[in-house]
Amino acid sequence: MAIEDPASWLTDVPEIVRCIYRHVEYINTASARRSLDSLILCLANQRPREVASTLLQMWPSSDSAALAMWETMFSQKQTMENVLRETLGVLQEQKLRGLPGFIPEDNCIPHLALLAHPDVGEDDLEALRHLQRLLKHPNRVTYSVVLSALLPASETPVTARKLPVLLPGIIQGLHVARADTKMKALLLIGNVMDHVKRKQASSIALQVAGDILPLFNDECSQLQELSICLYNKVMQAVLWYHKRQLKKVVQRGLLPLFFHLSDQTQSVAKASLEALVTAADFLKQGKLKHLAQTEQTWKIAEYLLVQDKGKVEKYLQQSLPYLQHTQVALREAAVRFIGLAAQHCKDQSEMKIHEICSILRPLQNDEEESVVSLATQTIFILTRPREQLTSSWCRRALCCCLS
Structure with missing residues (x-):
């Protein structure tokens, strides 16, 4: 009334x-x-x-x-x-x-x-x-x-140029805020970067880059897309003399961006592809950039694993949370990737293969039949007697059953 x-x-x-x-x-x-x-x-x-x-x-x-x-x-x-x-x-x-x-x-x-x-x-x-x-x-x-x-x-x-002094607190608050509030924070940071001078935008990019990565896997697809788009902007905003400081963060972002190429939300997948192209350009990895531009998804996975053997273990650890992802496509992508990564591990001992298979076994009880099938086939291939398989045969088999 x-x-x-x-x-x-x-x-x-x-x-x-x-x-x-x-x-x-x-x-x-x-x-x-x-x-x-x-x-x-x-x-x-x-x-x-x-x-x-x-x-x-x-x-x-x-x-x-x-x-x-x-x-x-x-x-x-x-x-x-x-x-x-x-x-x-x-x-x-x-x-x-x-x-x-x-x-x-x-x-x-x-x-x-x-x-x-x-x-x-x-x-x-x-x-x-x-x-x-x-x-x-x-x-x-x-x-x-x-x-x-x-x-x-x-x-x-005029106002945006006054706000950089507040950004450390705004960035810190990203860890505790609700999804809708995080979106406001990311939009504000993007606005400030658009209105300040290039040198200051580069400094802001360094401040925020590492805090954006965890948001790629938020439950809210709008926040995912916004965080990936801001991450893309951050990589493009960094001046040459700041690039070395950002390099490790960009490298950490490669695998999450790769996984989200399979995201069921098309806008998130598109943003991930664009950011992956920018990341490859940032890291001066021409082949990766070409594979991303031509959307050769599983060749990207092979490239990441072959490019730096020392990072295979880190990639394996980084991929584990995606086995529990709510999206079927991302769980499937995680199984595929772990199967391929197992073949690139420096440690090819029976104990190591058993450890990787034990990670995949819970997926044999997944509610989705496609995930169960992928996990079962991958475990079967990885546990074949070593003397019966060549590494190249095993990789071809994995690529065949997981593509």
Whole structure:
């Protein structure tokens, strides 16, 4: 009723805001929470100044209830812009009237309001310092609120160029955030790289490259695609004198990118292919680049295993998590790769082959018949008596049954 007739119902805004504040953390059912969020957005759209003023007056430093209300208001760009504009107005009014506590020490909202409006003068430097401190050890909600406000601001070159100082905290927060918040962080980092000078973009690339890799295997396909695309941008942004520092990270990314060539989400597979071409170019591996450009998937696997025998054991270890992947295609790819890698191990002892087969045996109970078949055939080939097989025969057999 309040949403349908706000003029009649939403009269005492401060009292309504305080009531929501007292109860927001106790409303957990999805339908009730959607209704409450709609009410908060309605209030923010109808009376943004009163909502902002009330929350600023009563918000302690780390209050999750108030943070949840700000986060809801920030879920819609236009609402967020209006609320932050009114927040800034309230703060400037307090300052003119000489009221104490112009910007509360641990309250990120006033600092976000300052940054969201680049015409405020030198105050944004103080805002950056406070946000930098808050981002060193942020809780999830604070991190999400900050990113919700900064992401639209980062699309403006003037604001984006101020944000590199905040990136260490934003990158650190990637390890604890929800998938949707991680996506905001990656988009923000990409925006900043687009708007700063090439030398600074190269430095940012070094900061973020290693933290992007784990996101390739996130459950959210949108986050996977976004992380791979940013990784591609990172490799292209690095200047020649930084390339040596990034080389090991790029090498670590080769196998995950190879596996995601088989990803069932076509946009992820496409992004992986493009990033693999860039990685091959970065590492000056012309043959790998050609194999990627011509999409010769299993020749890529052979190339990786032959190119550096010393990395075969690392590749084996790196491939193990893909045996448990939710996608059938990636489990199949992992079985295929491990079967081929077994033939390139320096250690060809019976014990080593037994160890590799023991890794594959649980896949013989997989719910997908194709995975069971691949695992069974691979184990059969690998456990053939050594004297009956030549290495080349075994590889041909593996390539035949696993292709």
